[in-house]
Amino acid sequence: MSAVDARFKATTIGHADHRFCSPLSAEKAARLIDLLELRPGARVLDIGCGKAALLLDILARYPDATGVGVDLNASFLDEGEADAQDRGLADRVALIDEDATLHLANDDGFAAALCLGASHALGDYAGLLATAFAVLDPGGLLLVGEGYWRQQPNRAYLAVLGADEEDMTDHAGNAERAIRAGFQVLYTATANADEWDEYEGLYCRAKLRWAAANPRDPDAAAIAADAQRWHDAYLRWGRQTLGFGYYLLRRP
Ligand SMILES: C[S@@+](CC[C@H](N)C(=O)[O-])C[C@H]1O[C@@H](n2cnc3c(N)ncnc32)[C@H](O)[C@@H]1O
Numbered sequence: 001m002s003a004v005d006a007r008f009k010a011t012t013i014g015h016a017d018h019r020f021c022s023p024l025s026a027e028k029a030a031r032l033i034d035l036l037e038l039r040p041g042a043r044v045l046d047i048g049c050g051k052a053a054l055l056l057d058i059l060a061r062y063p064d065a066t067g068v069g070v071d072l073n074a075s076f077l078d079e080g081e082a083d084a085q086d087r088g089l090a091d092r093v094a095l096i097d098e099d100a101t102l103h104l105a106n107d108d109g110f111a112a113a114l115c116l117g118a119s120h121a122l123g124d125y126a127g128l129l130a131t132a133f134a135v136l137d138p139g140g141l142l143l144v145g146e147g148y149w150r151q152q153p154n155r156a157y158l159a160v161l162g163a164d165e166e167d168m169t170d171h172a173g174n175a176e177r178a179i180r181a182g183f184q185v186l187y188t189a190t191a192n193a194d195e196w197d198e199y200e201g202l203y204c205r206a207k208l209r210w211a212a213a214n215p216r217d218p219d220a221a222a223i224a225a226d227a228q229r230w231h232d233a234y235l236r237w238g239r240q241t242l243g244f245g246y247y248l249l250r251r252p
Helices: 006-014 026-036 053-061 074-086 100-104 125-135 155-161 171-180 193-213 220-241
Strands: 043-047 066-071 093-097 110-116 136-149 184-190 242-250
Touching: 006 074, 006 193, 006 220, 026 053, 026 136, 026 184, 026 242, 043 053, 043 100, 043 125, 053 066, 053 074, 053 093, 053 110, 066 074, 066 100, 074 093, 100 125, 110 125, 125 136, 125 171, 136 171, 155 220, 171 184, 171 242, 193 220, 220 242
Parallel strands: 043 066, 043 110, 066 093, 110 136
Antiparallel strands: 136 242, 184 242
């Protein structure tokens, strides 16, 4: 196991109990994976793969497929690697510790690409759409999980998120931007309240549990306070304001 990279300490601690580091249930993941209908031998890319749980589930579902996952968080990649070994999938997947932009300058020809909650790995949502279009084969599929506003965010909530209102659009706007980037929108879905509660609840719980177990760590108090502040903002504003959409897109 790699030592936790200081840049990713808080997020690694917060996602200790997640398989998917996104508001995604096992049932919705299985449905999205079925809808990919990958042909034999498909090569699948996961941009900002985290623990690569979705990529590995795809390889388990499509036994001839191979996968490439790219992420900067070595702790997440280690978990993905161990999972791949346990599931007998390690010979069909490469999990690469590299910046996604750098990696994709030298890799293309994918039948499908995934990017869940990680468009910032390629700058922003527009950057993701442009890069994915370039690295997909004609007819290739892109499955994006992307945030959107369910309603106008208020200033206090934006301050907690460290975001600007202009950083995101609404659900229809995400789909429209994909069309403008040259994709067809095949199918859309959204994270429901249970998926959000599970995602945010596990995140808060893991941070508070870690802080209680590591009281002498110099970051313990800040991580605990931040977890409680974040969860309060989720309950107060986030549940009504922040959405997460799933967009199955096709490069014509
Ligand atoms: C919210 S997590 C989502 C992880 C995964 N897609 C999932 O849904 O389980 C975002 C991921 O993007 C990764 N990331 C951020 N910037 C990156 C970059 N420039 N290149 C590669 N990965 C990056 C982070 O390390 C993190 O694992």
